[in-house]
Amino acid sequence: MKKTKKILIIEDEKILREMYEERFKQAGFKVISAEDGIEALKVIKEKKPDLILLDILLPKENGIDFLKKYRKTAEFSSIPVIAFSNFDDPDTKEEAKSLGVKDYLIKSNHTPKEILMKLQKYLK
Numbered sequence: 001m002k003k004t005k006k007i008l009i010i011e012d013e014k015i016l017r018e019m020y021e022e023r024f025k026q027a028g029f030k031v032i033s034a035e036d037g038i039e040a041l042k043v044i045k046e047k048k049p050d051l052i053l054l055d056i057l058l059p060k061e062n063g064i065d066f067l068k069k070y071r072k073t074a075e076f077s078s079i080p081v082i083a084f085s086n087f088d089d090p091d092t093k094e095e096a097k098s099l100g101v102k103d104y105l106i107k108s109n110h111t112p113k114e115i116l117m118k119l120q121k122y123l124k
Contacts, residue, residue, distance in 0.1 A: 005123045006030040008049035010040045010066070012058050016107075020053070023112040024119075035059070037066030044076055051123055053115075054101070056085035056092060064092065067099040080122040084115065 007024050011017040012035050021031045032047050034040035036058045044052070056063035063083060071077055083096045084105040093104045102122055105115060 004028065004030050005051065006032060006047060006049040007119065007123075008040065008043060008047070008052045009033040010035075010037065010052065010058065010063070011055045012036060013055075020112060020115070023116060027116055027120075029123075037061045037063065037069070040066060041069065041073075044070075044079070049079060051119060052079055052081045053119065054081055054083050056083055056087045056096065064095055064099070067096065067101070071099055082119060082122065084110075 007029050009017055009020050009031060011020065011033065017033050021033060024031045032043055032049060034043045038060055040052075054063045054066065058066070063085065067081065070081070077100070080102045081100065082103045082105065083101045084107055086107045088106050096104050103118060105118065110118075
């Protein structure tokens with residue numbers, strides 16, 4: 001029997017987070033979420049997701065700070081991270097990619113369906 005894949009959404013905007021949660025659940029995934037990077041690190045330890053969808057502009061610490069801490073934890077570093085943000089800054093994109101994100105998606109350029117299709121590529 002195939003294990004249901006778990007996606008962790010790290011997104012501080014409640015409406016967006018809930019919309020993506022619903023979309024991914026409809027596609028057959030288990031979905032867990034966190035509002036910021038600090039909460040996300042705890043969730044990752046407990047739930048061990050198969051993929052992380054990371055907003056870059058977050059309260060407390062941003063997505064880049066989260067990635068720096070996250071990458072230091074060897075047991076997690078194999079989990080693919082997809083950045084998604086409306087922060088379309090070339091330097092930030094470059095830094096995120098240097099910290100291992102598989103893709104950097106601009107939220108306003110993609111429908112939830114398109115984002116889901118991109119995530120499915122990394123969940124095979």
